[in-house]
Amino acid sequence: MEKYRIFDNELEKLVERVLKMSNLVQEQVSNAILALNNCDLDLANHVIENDHKVDKLDVKIDKLCQKIFALQQPVATDLRYIISSLKINNDLERIGDHAVNIAKRIDSLSDYTNFCNELGVTEIANQIVMLTKDVDQLIKTQQPILANDIFQNARTIKDSCHKISEKIIEEMMQQKEVIVVATNIMIIVNLLERIAAYSTNIAESIIFVIDGKIVKHKKKTDEQSNNL
């Protein structure tokens, strides 16, 4: 049955590209955070320069999904996989953009590494690296248990980000001279929070591939997520 061999080849190609995208974006996030922690401007530039690779792959995945929709009329698991690939691709691309946005602000923080540390930004940033590694792993293995971890960790990170933001505002109120740098840190915290949110989206998309359930916009209590 020639047709389905072609179909399976196309699907394999898509799986490969999504994995590559996930890997690439994970690397961008790791490098951006490493650059942030060490105030390494060379590495920050490397992240900024690498963004075109993410963009290129983003378009390639979109086009392949379009082609499969138009020519193969996928159904059932195939359909869910391709719909989710489009969304995951989109979310990964946004995460990649945020890694670049973080990298672009490192320059302005060069004398404030300790300040970042005190505020807890470094810790959250390291947690984001772990989170995106889990996302990469989830995309590879499609294990629902990993999705569960991602939901919980992303929630913890988001809570911490909100707390740090409050702390930053306090600092700004107390000492006016930190306003500029504190604003930049605030933006970085916000970007980290967004990466956590996109990671949650990706985990939700994977759940949709696995069993067709739409879990987004639902409060994921521990009990519910244990049943995933």
Added chain:
Amino acid sequence: MKNIKIHTENMYLYYGSKMALNNISIDIPENKVTALIGPSGCGKSTFLRSLNRMNDLIDSVKIEGNILLDGINIYDKNIDVVSLRKKVGMVFQKSNPFAKSIYENIAYGPRINGINNKSELNDIVEKSLRNAAIWDEAKDRLHDSALGLSGGQQQRLCIARTLAVNPEIILMDEPASALDPISTSKIEELIVQLKENYTIVIVTHNMQQAARISDNTAFFYLGELIEYNKTKKIYTNPDKKQTEDYISGRFG
């Protein structure tokens, strides 16, 4: 819950000693399109034909179990098969108009049922052709031979002929498989319109057609009903692996 129009319970059908349908229990709702899908020889057409007792014409066929139409067993001894088939019309894969005029094709059934009044017949012909979405193409050539129509038009004429005797259920066996895409889409749109007034059961090999027009889909394999559910569910997240393999073309 919608009204159940056809209900079968533990239905078995044999051709001689060969079992062709194995324990089929299904509820077909009123005013919905129900699609029967499955590979050739899976029993879907056999099942369709037992719904208006077309299988009676084959001597070796034996049926067990119940097939209820509006709660009445259609295989009961008291059932008048002719009036059953009037109630349950059928459209076949190959359009089969009579070698008569378009008008006579439609008027034939009502006439047999005792309607001879000219203006009443005119009304039925117009209404049937309109409801089958072929009036505009046929109105100026009502007395020309039906065989001069295109394949797609002939198929809509056959649907009009079915409608002329006021059925409640229309069975369709691959009604668009021999038609070009434009005629196919006309038939498909027609089917969706018709469900407002009729209950439609359609056999199709065209997966996308079943997906487009049906409310519920039944997947048959080797004489068994493997899965029956809302079409949306079957095509996005079927429960059975066999169903998934079949609709995604990975069968066998």
